[in-house]
Amino acid sequence: MTRAVDSTRFILIQTSHPGNVGAAARAMKVMGFSELVLVQPRFADVLCQEETVAMASGAADILARARIVDTLAEALDGVSFACATAMTPRDFGPPTREPRSLFTELAAGSHKLGLVFGSERYGMSNEDVYRCHAVLSIPTHPDYGSLNLAQAVQLLAYDLRQALGGFAVEPRTSDPQLADGQAVQGLLDHLQQGLEAIGYLDPAAPKKLMPRLNQLFNRAELTAEEVHILRGVARSMLKAGKAGSGKG
Numbered sequence: 001m002t003r004a005v006d007s008t009r010f011i012l013i014q015t016s017h018p019g020n021v022g023a024a025a026r027a028m029k030v031m032g033f034s035e036l037v038l039v040q041p042r043f044a045d046v047l048c049q050e051e052t053v054a055m056a057s058g059a060a061d062i063l064a065r066a067r068i069v070d071t072l073a074e075a076l077d078g079v080s081f082a083c084a085t086a087m088t089p090r091d092f093g094p095p096t097r098e099p100r101s102l103f104t105e106l107a108a109g110s111h112k113l114g115l116v117f118g119s120e121r122y123g124m125s126n127e128d129v130y131r132c133h134a135v136l137s138i139p140t141h142p143d144y145g146s147l148n149l150a151q152a153v154q155l156l157a158y159d160l161r162q163a164l165g166g167f168a169v170e171p172r173t174s175d176p177q178l179a180d181g182q183a184v185q186g187l188l189d190h191l192q193q194g195l196e197a198i199g200y201l202d203p204a205a206p207k208k209l210m211p212r213l214n215q216l217f218n219r220a221e222l223t224a225e226e227v228h229i230l231r232g233v234a235r236s237m238l239k240a241g242k243a244g245s246g247k248g
Contacts, residue, residue, distance in 0.1 A: 197241025
């Protein structure tokens, strides 16, 4: 299931570091989201600061469309379901949910979703959390659950995109050409000559070395290019053997 890219709004409250704004924009873009709203960022010109643009790394269009507002209420205008991101459990307030399960439920509806992130130092205030319908808790190691702001944006953007249907992984345009039996036999003959030349294989007592190599190559399903590489190894062994014996 897919929805329009602007069905989700990413809201950053009182962001301190310009780099986090740029990195958040990049995280949004790679997951196909585009609506970013900042609430009282530390720097009024944060959207055009050098560090912000550098960290956006190709997501300058997200920054160009981003809005700056004075209050969370303004940022939530038009949002029908708001999700807070907060680590500290509240005795009172919206229910705490794991992102993937909640996003799966929301993907079946037609909500305008708002994902709300607090400041790097203080997170979200209780008053801001109370404005939201749910609190998202990203499952982390119990001994250390602190995430960078942009990392949290990336994780939630990914989970939400997956709930919305995800993006297809492009298959390889063509499979490598597998070597046929004749090519493998030619390789084995060449390798046998090389192994004999360097003294690794005694032609009087070959045991089962070559049949074992044959089975190995069959399991490996060598490509034509790999056969070419291994024949180069065989040529080098022949040269080394001749040099060692003083021939040639």
